[in-house]
Amino acid sequence: GRRAAPARPGGTDPAYGEAMVTGLAALSLHGFAAAPPAVSLDRIDVLVPRARRLRSVRYAHLVRTPELPEPEVLDGLPVAPVARALADAVAGIGDAFVVRRLLTEAVRDGHCEPAVVVGELTRAKILGHPQVVDAVDSLLAEGRALAEERLYGLVRGYDLPEPLWNVDLRLPGGPHLGGVDAYWPEEAVALELDTRAPRYGRPDDGRRQEEHEAEWSAYAARREHLERLGVTVVHLSPRKLRDAPEQQAVVVRTALMAAASREPAAYVMVLPR
Template sequence: MTHIPPLSPRPLRHLSHVRRRVLTAAQLRGQGVTGADVNERCRPGGPWQRILPGVFLLHPGPSTAEERVHAALLYAARSNAPAPARAVHIPVQPGAEDPHAAQPYADALITGLAALALHGFTSAAPLLSLDTIDVLVPRMRRLRSTGCVRIVRTPSLPAPAFVTGVPVAAVPRALADAVAELTDAGAVHQLLTEAVRDGYCEPASVVKELTAARLLGRPHVMGAVDSLKAEGRAIAETHLYRMVHEHGLPDPVWNVDLRLPGGPHLGGLDAYWPEQAVAVELDIRTPRQDKDAVWAEYARKREYLERLGITVVHITPRKLRAAMEQQAAVVRTALMASNDRDPAAHVVVLPR
């Protein structure tokens, strides 16, 4: 049999790194491995196997989850340049990364349930149990789904997130691609709830991706999104409670409606300090709503309340989670500034 040069001073079979266990035909050719050599080694009972078209697993037996993900990316990548011909002369210290081991994954991202599993979702099935791995590629790529790979096309490839070095779609996009293949309402609800509850993303970003994917017309998706909005509000309210108590703000009255005595309803507020006439309102708009119309309503209410001498602080769930101390400082400043303002009009405070 033709001698196959090793990819490092150690024999190929002793290399455990996944990027040494899964290689493309182009990469093997770059190491002097001919097509005939590959065919010989991939015969039944041989030491290698073809895992996907043009992608080879350099050991017998089942592939690992990591190998399947790597193979899927190599199959879908725009180009897989062969490793440098002189790679054989580069010594690799035990435990060190071979400088030529990194492979390009041009124009390919893991998405869908596989991406959610990599992000750490407990409600997503483990990678090894997935029949298919979704790979996101630009629409014009000439690729077809095959084996364990399902090709998902997009007009513009989003910027990747990296999980243990693997390029994956950000959580909102991965959710949309996963939901597109799911018909079980419970599974959709679990994924969306975990995304918001565990802080992977905001409800608005999820709804934006679902809207772009034209999935909101599906009844089981619409139901999950309605629950998602309620979940997002509950989480934001919890963070608001934490902000008040952990940053030493005085206790407000929570979830109230304001009315003028004997007059019209002024609107609901998430927190209100009657003595200082300072209010906090959570901004939980989603892309499903008409942004201009909803914001106009926010602005009208705020303007009316401020004409009555009530300071309104708008806080988004994202800012509340990512910059709680800064938001607490804004509220504290508004409370302290109340001493320098004219007294506010008398309003009736009712539970909401």
């Protein structure tokens, strides 16, 4: 499980200078079960500024970066944040199974959100590597499942009316309007978790980029269509569900209460999906 970082009384110990543990050793210090114990590793990845004139030695492999992230202090050591440590670790791992375990654990155990991990993998220019591509799909699926659990907890923990869960909306005799994560038919309020995959892929992967552009366009068009029919669409992000659930409960409750003062929505059929 995740080990909480102790408070930093005055920031990083100056004795360490501009350097921090990253890669598998950092993930071990963060409490990753899928990472081997730091003491068992043949080498430790150390993140340093690109401009520093340092050399790797037998047990310390230097990873150079133009800009250092803010470290956390774990077991008295400055350690790279999880997403950065993941990217540095994955860059040196060729086993797709190990990569998948690490990425999945990062999201499942609440270390960081999928979009943050994808951003770091993109920065490291390893998102298109074969052992990473499928693992990212697993990462996004794990993030979606976790967000759904948080949404169920939000509705029940803050005494919101019980919605119809995971349904498709359709006009009678008309087109399919799309699926939503929750729907309150009396108030005509739909809720969608914004767990779309970030725009990732190789810079030259035009087909994948086109697919993502099409997905985002369809997403926006569906929302606009529902709102033209009088259906209020509430979007919640996984991060906000995690960090500010009370605020998100207020957003949903406000949308439900506002239904009384709106024009009646068009009738839509609600089907299980």
